[in-house]
Amino acid sequence: MKLATYQDGSRDGQLLVVSRDLSRAHFATGTATRLQQVLDDWNFLSPQLEDLYATLNDGKARHAFDFDPRRCMAPLPRALQWADGSAFVNHVELVRRARGAEMPASFREDPLMYQGGSDDFLGPCDDAVFGSADWGIDFESEVAVVTGDVLMGATPETALESVRLLMLVNDWSLRNLIPAELAKGFGFLQSKPATAFGPVAVTPDELGSAWRGGRVHLELASVWNGRRVGLCSAGEEMTFHFGQLIAHLAKTRRVRAGSIVGSGTVSNRDWSRGYSCIAEKRAIETIESGAPQTAFMQFGDTIRIEMNGDDGQSVFGAIEQRVVARAA
């Protein structure tokens, strides 16, 4: 099942069911108006949406209309939790190596994860607005899951069963603000501005056999200013699967329905696959030649992030954003 949220002037938007090929959509009004409602009462409401999804895919939904991702908000336009892992340890290792630091061996057993802001997400085609290009504007292409309720102390296996939906993420990062902020010791705050999400959230069964072992075994394409800079495998090299990431979050507290847990920047050891964030490209340049050559994003730059299924069709639709200066 594929779900999206249309702008309607409200803070939470209007829930839609979208056809598998992303061509057609139908309001979910008869069942729920907001995605969080469905997550709050998943076992009761999701079968109703699955029925509508089947009817829509059969071309038999009576009030269907063409789906337009430009009208989308994030599937959850605001959420109760956004916790982003850094599960592709290769990324962490590269960035550290570039600044001459070793990665602690424990990073392969104990996930890195930060708590992000979740009050204001960007839709897939929303402008990304920043106060200054000096902030070091960077995209981060990732995958995330939306959970149901998880008990404190849940095992990775139990935690994995809580996965309700998968989403595509652009975890905007302000690289030049990060060193000073992390040096203060309390983690990211200003250096992680509003995060963007792909047009539709999908249930894991939509991925078929590409969803296995708690990982998404598909390639994630990142296209910067029209040039494909990354086609990275989001599966094998994910050191921690989503069940492990959720269990990490649930170690000392319950995790409640509608929590979003991210994979962190998708990254592969094979550099020929390109990159899912500019920071990694700069790290590779630094390792190879002593200094970064590629600049971060400028106002007017565009980024497109998309993932195709085994059938070659777009799973989530595309994130397509432009970097824009805040009005003075």
Place this chain on the structure above:
Amino acid sequence: MKLATYQDGSRDGQLLVVSRDLSRAHFATGTATRLQQVLDDWNFLSPQLEDLYATLNDGKARHAFDFDPRRCMAPLPRALQWADGSAFVNHVELVRRARGAEMPASFREDPLMYQGGSDDFLGPCDDAVFGSADWGIDFESEVAVVTGDVLMGATPETALESVRLLMLVNDWSLRNLIPAELAKGFGFLQSKPATAFGPVAVTPDELGSAWRGGRVHLELASVWNGRRVGLCSAGEEMTFHFGQLIAHLAKTRRVRAGSIVGSGTVSNRDWSRGYSCIAEKRAIETIESGAPQTAFMQFGDTIRIEMNGDDGQSVFGAIEQRVVARAA
């Protein structure tokens, strides 16, 4: 105006208006069922609740009933954002001094703030459940504000105008998990479990002249196992006022209605005022005698946090929690 949320089996509970003396209450059903709804549409809905509040205080509300804080959830049982400052720099300085570290001078100009989890808050009388007493269980008595919408780049003055409500907070902390977690560089996650809030949220006018300069000029009492261990002034020594804390959060992104921003542990230079968290007591002991003497909380311990107004009456009602072991 004072607002609370009663348990009703739902995730967001049922909104109440509570009388100034906390004796009587009335469901807000005619206006809104959830506090977030009111924050989403504050200018339209809050005057209706103010009318009900006036009627309730006059003893003329027809369906009023006795208010019972034990039936309360957190005023916002789950929220879109919980960002906690560390605005009492004295606390930061003490804890650092105890471990032989200086506090950077910049900490007096640039607030420390961490992004917390907001998907699962505790009510004022909810048990605080932990997996192990070895985690180093500690309370933190604080004050927090709930904001309206704030634009990216807002000034501290504008940000201060967004304050809708004030709340009492127990920011539970797991001290023995903090060093290893902060050493990883991404901030708190497991070391900050579910946060608890006082029974009622109040509009700033309820504090009269005690709310000035973006600070709460009242004393915060912390009572551990029946013994008052702190009566700290929450005003003068708050290095950053709430407008500055909100503006810090809004530097690179919008802050949306219903965001909760905390003061951090209330702390005074005069040690005779006691403490608002055990970590600070242990820091003082370390500075005085080379080692901490006071142990963190054990299962069965209780904590009571309360703040009286200039009239001697409880402003928010009391947080009264017991530390409990997670069922095996």
